[in-house]
Amino acid sequence: MRLAKPLISLALFQLASGAAVTCSNPPIRKEWRELSHQEKKEYIDAVHCLVTVDSISGLDGAVNRFDDFQAVHSDQTPSIHWVGHFALWHRYFVASYEKALRDECGYAGAQPYWNWSLDASTDIESTAIFESDIFNACHGFGGNGAYVEITDPADNPFNLTGRTGGGCVEAGPFTADKFQLHHAGGGCLKRDFIPWIMNTFAQQSLVDHVQSQPDYTSFARALENIPAFTEPNIHGSGHFGVGGILGTIGNQYESPGGTTPPDPLFYLHHGNLDRILWEWQQQDVETRLHQVGGPIEPMNYSGVNVTLDLTVNIGALAGDASLEQLLNTRGDVLCYTYNTA
Numbered sequence: 001m002r003l004a005k006p007l008i009s010l011a012l013f014q015l016a017s018g019a020a021v022t023c024s025n026p027p028i029r030k031e032w033r034e035l036s037h038q039e040k041k042e043y044i045d046a047v048h049c050l051v052t053v054d055s056i057s058g059l060d061g062a063v064n065r066f067d068d069f070q071a072v073h074s075d076q077t078p079s080i081h082w083v084g085h086f087a088l089w090h091r092y093f094v095a096s097y098e099k100a101l102r103d104e105c106g107y108a109g110a111q112p113y114w115n116w117s118l119d120a121s122t123d124i125e126s127t128a129i130f131e132s133d134i135f136n137a138c139h140g141f142g143g144n145g146a147y148v149e150i151t152d153p154a155d156n157p158f159n160l161t162g163r164t165g166g167g168c169v170e171a172g173p174f175t176a177d178k179f180q181l182h183h184a185g186g187g188c189l190k191r192d193f194i195p196w197i198m199n200t201f202a203q204q205s206l207v208d209h210v211q212s213q214p215d216y217t218s219f220a221r222a223l224e225n226i227p228a229f230t231e232p233n234i235h236g237s238g239h240f241g242v243g244g245i246l247g248t249i250g251n252q253y254e255s256p257g258g259t260t261p262p263d264p265l266f267y268l269h270h271g272n273l274d275r276i277l278w279e280w281q282q283q284d285v286e287t288r289l290h291q292v293g294g295p296i297e298p299m300n301y302s303g304v305n306v307t308l309d310l311t312v313n314i315g316a317l318a319g320d321a322s323l324e325q326l327l328n329t330r331g332d333v334l335c336y337t338y339n340t341a
């Protein structure tokens with residue numbers, strides 16, 4: 001009872017100060033291996049639940065709420081990569097997925113992330129990273145797809161070497177009998193592990209480089225780097241290290257389908273990129289809650305830059321939001337935080 005009065009005062013203070021009351025109890029996002037077995041199960045169960053809820057996006061091929069996210073990302077792929085709003089669009093996208101799991105599937109936790117730098121080896125051919133908790137068949141997302149030979153070079157447009165899979169995922173909760181996709185051809189979830197990409201692109205030194213950038217414009221550019229494999233970029237780690245050429249998470253360039261989010265792991269990979277952005281913002285919150293930059297048009301670094309009032313939309317997944325609103329994970333649009341920094 002002695003606590004009652006201060007609690008009431010705090011509530012009144014928050015009401016008086018406006019925005020604070022809208023996000024007073026944010027879900028705290030954790031790294032996958034910090035979750036208990038029970039928490040991991042609850043998360044994966046929620047993903048399976050999302051597949052049972054009817055689609056609302058109105059987009060071609062979307063049957064359920066999981067498909068909705070894939071379809072919206074695919075639809076907007078040409079305008080949301082190598083742009084100033086890349087990180088914030090994906091922040092909004094992942095947060096909306098987290099919200100769907102919570103609001104529509106009764107998930108009580110936060111969106112977890114996968115800090116792949118903890119698993120990356122300096123031996124670039126090492127496959128140890130794929131033994132990580134995240135790929136565990138019982139307490140994770142399952143592992144590689146069955147090996148599929150590529151005979152036509154046209155099927156390997158980036159001429160990537162070192163592929164080890166390409167077929168349907170063989171173990172865990174997202175095998176073909178338990179999980180099917182519908183948008184953009186649909187079918188089973190595929191993975192195509194490429195150890196050298198995972199190990200080189202996921203290095204902590206690269207993350208440190210991104211997080212040492214002095215302003216948003218340079219941060220955003222370092223995060224994505226160039227669309228080529230001659231230089232590593234941390235964004236490509238989860239996509240091409242896990243998805244390779246034939247895997248579902250690897251298909252992020254403007255190839256037909258452009259279907260990165262069909263792999264449930266996408267949200268943990270992008271969750272990590274968002275954690276990296278969030279930590280970078282924490283280094284100077286006053287400035288970095290109010291600063292954006294980078295091109296509106298993909299790769300057009302001498303063209304028009306994004307501004308704080310630029311509005312992004314994620315289709316039927318959630319209402320429009322300005323970049324300034326999306327800079328704040330505890331504001332009037334987003335409500336979550338991380339357990340680091």
Ligand SMILES: [Cu+2]
Pocket residue numbers: 073080081090252260
């Ligand atoms: Cu994307």
